[in-house]
Amino acid sequence: MKNICLFSFFLFSAIAYSQKDTPKIIVGIVVDQMCYDYLNRFNVNFSEQGFKKMIREGAHLTNMHYNYIPTYTGPGHASIYTGTTPDNHGIIANDWIQRETRTQVNCVGDASVSGISSSALYGKSSPKRLSKKTITDVLKETYPGSKVISVSIKDRGAILPGGHQSDGSYWFDYGNGTFITSSYYTNKLPCWLRKFNRKNNAMNRAQIWSPFLEDGAYSSEDDSPYEIILSGKSKPVFPYDIKNLCEVSGSLSPFTISPFANTLLTDLALEAIKKEKLGKDVSPDMLCISYSSPDIAGHAFGPDSKEIEDMYIRLDLELSRLIHYLEQSFGKSNFLMFLTADHGVVPVPQKLIDEGERGGYILIDQVINYLRSKCVSKFGDDYILGQDNLNIYLDYEKINNSTNNKEEILNFLSSNITYNNGIKQSATGDQLQKLVTNDTLLQMLAKGFDPKRSGDLLLILEHGYLPKTTLSAKPFKGTSHGSGYAYDTHVPCLWYGSNIKSTEIEQRLEIIDISSTLSHILRLKEGAETGKVIQGLIGQE
Ligand SMILES: [Zn+2]
Structure with a gap:
């Protein structure tokens, strides 16, 4: 019975999804540190054109989980895009101890390459430690005309999704405030990106971060004892004068903790679509976007902060901007978009202790x-x-x-x-x-x-x-992730666009299923190694 069902599913999907339906462009969005419950908690303040549109008019997979420990950014991006787990793809953490050198190494660190247009400390990064092909690699092998572009604030957020054959993986340089790459990919940034960087240095984009909505619209308190106080502030409260905080701290970290970094990244993604002419020929192209700032802010302020609530209200607008652009440029039937996260997060444990919860x-x-x-x-x-x-x-x-x-x-x-x-x-x-x-x-x-x-x-x-690691003064502030518990493993998974049904799928799924499903939809020559094809996602209702 099971085999017959499986057969009829493939037959049905083959009819429903013929070659001519192959999307012109696939946009993969990873939100760094997004718990599944944010879709519900922040829903009331979302626009109709972002998360809510993907949920309403696309497929909402309500029970998507990570299936391994540790749930960190490097392993998360590698598992989404290879369709297998760290025991296979080798990205076991963001950093680990390398026995041969007896030193800590980074999952994308590569001393043999150099930064392109980078400042001194940034840019020595490549996918050399990723030991499996990504879905983006297989896309390029299947369709030689396909292009892959990947962008993120974090180097690992751009490099691991883009895979080994990316046409351009670009990340943020904390030293010079622009987007860079490494000599693994090229010896010169494309002309369009050099131009973009000249106009859009982070210091020119840093503004005053105030709540987007009026005070009564938020469910979270602004001032709590569990939030880290940024250097240059006396309390963890709005408004954050990001430009001033960058100047005071002599660093661009305050920029990357702010929603302005998400906006800059969306601008870069849209510019990449235009200037690289993505989605313009018969071979499907892929754009990978990883929004890092929700994670950077989440570590500092925790998931129950007003800062995180505002971050997501604003991220929803970035999503809406992307969807609008894709619909205007290609039409809904010609692009495919998915959104997920690389891990969730635990509430600040000190808060759990104070509230008598486990932690x-x-x-x-x-x-x-x-x-x-x-x-x-x-x-x-x-x-x-x-x-x-x-x-x-x-x-x-x-x-x-x-x-x-x-x-x-x-x-x-x-x-x-x-x-x-x-x-x-x-x-x-x-x-x-x-x-x-x-x-x-x-x-x-x-x-x-x-x-x-x-x-x-x-x-x-x-x-x-x-x-x-150390006993600092109580209460302990800020939080993290990495465990196998649902607060870290349960993440959103939304699909929207070409031939995606408007549906809700409640079945428990694993993060490695995303690449298998993409491979099936795009008729790629190799499937992902260990994931399953998610059923009930494509075809007419
Ligand atoms: Zn993190």
């Missing part, structure tokens, strides 16, 4: 120092190389030069982990590779584990907990 902090340095001291007293030496992303790395070099045995050390450290203080579970790399279990969190940890890049002993925290 808190573990002092990760204390945990590691305790294990180091146990190791010294048992084996006469400290064999821990370091910790990153709750992965504990053993010092193989030191162990190999000693008479001690790696397995023995690992088992000893593992048996000395203290639970019920915020740490819920732990697993060694070997356990994860041989894993046969029904435990969902361990299965997710295994899907995020790469033996060459991950640690030897991995920790899972309790619900609502974050690791902290």
